[in-house]
Amino acid sequence: MINYSISWNSGSVQPAAPKPLDPLQEGIQAHRRGDLDQAMGHYVQALRNRPTRAIAHYNLGVALIDAGLGLTSLPFLIHATLLRPDSLIFRYARLFALIHAGRLEQARQLIDDSTQRGLPPETLDYWRNWVANCAAGRNPAELNLASPGLADTTNELPDQAPDLPTTSAAQPGLQQPFEQAIEDYQAGRLQKLVDDLETLLTDFPEWGEGHHLRGLGLMGLQRFEQAVASLQRASELLPGRAEIRDHLGVACVRLGDDEGVRRAFEQALSLNPLRAETWNNAADSALSRGRFDEAFQYALQAVRLKPDLRESSYCLLQAAYRLDALAPENDSAEPIQADRGSALTSAIKTLKTGIERPEQALALAPLLAQIGQYQAAIDILEQSLARFAQHPPMLLGELMMNQRHLCDWRHWSERLSVLSGQVKMNQEAVISPFSALTIPGLKPGDLLRVARQQAASYGIWMDRASELRPAPLKSPDSRLRIGYLSADFQEHATAYLTAGLFERHDRERFEIFAYSSDPDDGGPMRQRLRQAFDHFIDIRSLSHLAAAQRIRDDGIDILIDLKGYTRNARIEILALRPSPLQVTWLGFPGGLGAPFIDYLIADPVVAPSEQAIHYDEAIAYLPDVYAPVxxxxxxxxxxTRAEAGLPATGFVFCCFNDPYKITPEVFDRWCALLKAVPHAVLWLYAKSDEVMDNLRREAAIRDVASARLIFARKKPQPEHLARLALADLFLDTQPVNAHTTASDALWMGVPVLTCLGETFAARVAASLLNAVGLPELIATDLDDYQARALRLASQPQELAAIKQRLADAHGSAAFFDTTRFTRNLEALYQRIWDRHTQGLPPAPLAPIQA
Known part of the structure; x- marks a missing residue:
């Protein structure tokens, strides 16, 4: 998540008035007590008050070394030596950090510079010997180097800024074109900006500010090689401007110049180690290159300097998560290795400490949930509810959603009542559209209101649609170009359903594009999907605007959104309207309430025609079922049952839905079934120990022994499908049904029992059962659901007959026919396109067999 924060102030920083109590002295006292976090906080405050205070930079660097964060100590120690170039103590600490970080070439450069400055030769000989030993393979720890000590303020010299130019001589005479260039940049008139500056720079080649702005304009135009040249020239002319080197680092990232990236960010941080955005950019770059310890340290520093910088929180959690998951030898960075304990625990502690506003908690919770740290998210959100009398209306919804992921049903009834009332009454957003699907009692009209609230947040992107260049002219005899936009072209439920469809598209009539915004996981599904499309385009590194322009340049006729309001979606691209027709399908079970979406692909079960008033999209109906296999x-x-952790005998009820779909009301019915069917077990998917502990506790409350619950962990898709065959009956959930999990069960011959609800998400399993020819497995309410489940578990002959019908359906039912589904979907695409070419607006399309 590169941050492009720009500072246009070319003047020197004016220090704030010092506090009555010197934070540097407070930091020294805390440091001596061993309270490093508090010491670092005081040192940072001292530097905010007086940015050129050399001892504060030095002591902060020493504290970072002591905390095992040696990489992040270097910019502060380098800056200290810039301020006091002749200090032997400052240079030694810098050498110590370089040696332990494995930066031996930089250590040699430091010794050479120290020699030229006339530092004691005998000391420098020791330093050379240490570097030579490390170069020969010795561990720095074996050298017994003394850790750098603290500096006090007894003989502190007056503050003095580095003697490095921050403005060019030409700047005063070019203030008006400079201000115009800034206005052009901020308004997005990038080509005009670049053209005007090229003319001016011909006459004023030493105008560093002009080279800087030209470089930024070239970056916006994706001309990164030219941008690097301009920014490099600007940094030479204005060597005291840290943000120029920061922007140079960003440009080098886009070119894939790893050495240029490292050099630019390190130079930027050495000039201004208090710039959180640069630490974040360095962290993001390190994370993308798999240098997780480096990313962790850089992001940690960014968060400490600016706790509400959301991009840094993301980098910190991602790096910490991967650090804990991988062995240290897999990381290419070699920092000073102190015993930091769990990187993730440390990261979460730091992020919690930095929360000063409830909005920060609301921003942090999804980042924690993304790496499975639901309990940490719950803790932060509950503390914020208790701590802040005034909090964002979405806080309660976010809290309940994280609780759902752990089957943590504390305060369920009262919180559900409050949240439902807020959703129904508030005009502003109180819950995300995805979370709203999971709230019992919400009606289709409620979900439409929530979706519209979310869609309104993309208005700024809709306003920028005019910035896209026109699409190329379409040849009358060309194939229809279909683009699929998703972050799930890998081992993901959506890919498990659609891979066969993509492979079966009629290439004589359709040209198929994939626009992938997810990282390549290297798995077999990713490789398979790459082969399934005519064009597989990775848009992960492209901005929303650039990705939309790429889609338009490709001449896509119909753009299919496979994400909707789910994690890692890029709705902003759709809001920019890169395609004349835009359709949402499959990824999100419902409408998006967005004016930039023309059609919703559904079937008559999940979105019956009488509910069309609850969708802003025109519903395009498939005839059999809306989801492929x-x-x-x-x-x-x-x-074997034993290998799967199941008892040798007894009926096996099963539900492999994600735990967030389970409600206390549905779990009541399951426990009643276990009590009514002797020796039966309930086989559930659990992604964490907390889920298992919470469900065991809930079972005990309902007088069901915990041994009756059997838990399964995530497995590769082939193994998961194979174990499903051991189940006798799949029990569905409400108000969010099994989707891919129900499809998997039916494919493996396991009957699925569902309960038909009102909303799209509550009718998916019914759609699948109709397509497979088993409508009798669709209950009307939870009482009916429980009664049917008990009858099937008690009457083996009836269950056996249903299983036989399911097996026989493999050769005839629409559910199992991927080719038939593909032809029906293609016919629907053609009808959508034909209406468009006839100048007709989007309208409902009835289900017709191809």
Whole structure:
């Protein structure tokens, strides 16, 4: 998440008035007590008051070394030596950090510079010997180097800024074109900006500010090689401007110049180690290159300097998560290795400490949830509810959603009542559209209101649609170009359903594009999907505007959104309207309430025509079922019951839905079934120990022994499908049904029992059961659901007959026919396009067999 924060102030920083109590002295006292976090906080405050205070830079660097964060100590120690170039103590600390970080070439450069400055030769000989030993393979710890000590303020010299130019001689005479250039940049008139500056720079080649702005304009135009040249020239002319080197680092990232990236960010941080945006950019770059310890240290520093910089929180959590998951030898960075304990624990502690506003908690919770740290998110949100009398209306909804992921049903009834009332009454957003799907009692009209609230947040992107260049002219005899936009072209539920469809598209009539915004996980599904499309375009590194322009330049006729309001979606691209027709399908079970979406692909069960008033999109109906299956899926060998953790005998109820879909009301019914069916077990998917502990506790409350619950962890898709065959009956959830999990169960011959609800998400399993020819497995309410489940568990002959019908359906039912589904979907695309070419607006399209 590169941050492009720009400072246009070319003057020197004016220090704030010092506090009555010197924070540097407070930092020294805390440092001596061993309270490093508090010491670092005081040192930072001392530098905010007086940015050129050399001892504060030095002591902060020493504190970072002592905390095992040696990489982040270097900019502060380098800056200290810039302020006091002849200090042997400052230079030694810098050498110590370089040696322990494995930066031996930089250590040699420091010794050479120290020699030229006339520092004691005998000391420099020791330093050379240490570097030579490390170069020969010795561990720095074996050298017994003394850790740098604290500096006190006894003989502190007056503050003095580095003697480095921050303005060019030409700047005063070019203030008016400078201000015009800034206005052009901020308004997005990038080509005009670059053209005007090229003319001016011909006459004023030493105008550093002009080279800087030209470089930024070239970056915006994606001309990164030219941008690097301009920014490099600007940094030479204005060597005291840290943000120029920061922007140079960003440009080098886009070019893939790893050495240029490292050099630029390190130079920027050495000039201004208090600039949180530069630390964040360095962290983001390190994270993308797999240098997780480096990313962790840089992001940690960014968060400490600016706790509400959301991009840094993301980098910190991602780096910490991967650090804890990987062995240290897999990391290419070699920092000073102190015993920091769990990187993730440390990261979460730091982020919690920095929360000063409830909005920060609301921003942090999704980042924690993304890496499975639901309990940490719950803790932060609950503390914010208690701590802040005035809090964002979405705080309660976010809290309940994180609780749902752990089946943590504390305060369920009272919180649900409050949240439901807020959703129904408030005109502003109180819950995300995805979370709203999971709230019992919400009606289709409620979900439309929530979706519209979310769609309104993309208005700024809709306003920028005019910035896109026109699409190329379409040849009358060319194939229809279909683009699929998703972050799930990898091992993901959506890919498991659609891979066979993509492979079966009629290439004589359709040209198929994938626009992938997810990282390449290197798995077999990713490789398979790359082969399934005519064009597989990775847009992860492109901005929303650049990605939309790429889609338009490709001449996409119909753009299919496969994400909707789910994690890692890029709705901003759709809001920019890169395609004349835009459709949402499959990824989100419902409408988006957005004026830039023309059609919702559904079937008559999930979105019956009488509910059309609750959708802003025109509903394009498929005739059989709205979700495909992959006829080419791989299935492993079925394990034994013992291998799957199941008892040798007894009926197996199963639900492999994500735990957030389970409600106390549905769990009541499951426990009643276990009590009514002797020796039966309930086989559930659990992604964490907390889920298992919470469900066992809830079972005990309902007088069901915890041994009756059997938990399964995530497995590769072939193994998961194979174990499903051991279940006798799949029990669905409400108000969010099984989607891919129900499809998987039916494919493996396991009957699925569902309960038909009102909303799209509550009708998905019913759609699948109709398509497979088993409508009798669709209950009307939870009482009916429980009664049917008990009858099937008690009457083996009836269940066996249903399983036989399910097996027989493999050769005839629409559910299993991937080719038939593909032809129906293609016919729907053609009808959508035909209406458009006839000048007709989007309108409901009835289900017709191709």
């Amino acid at each position: 992959d006829a080419n899926r791989q299935i492993a060998v079925t394990p």
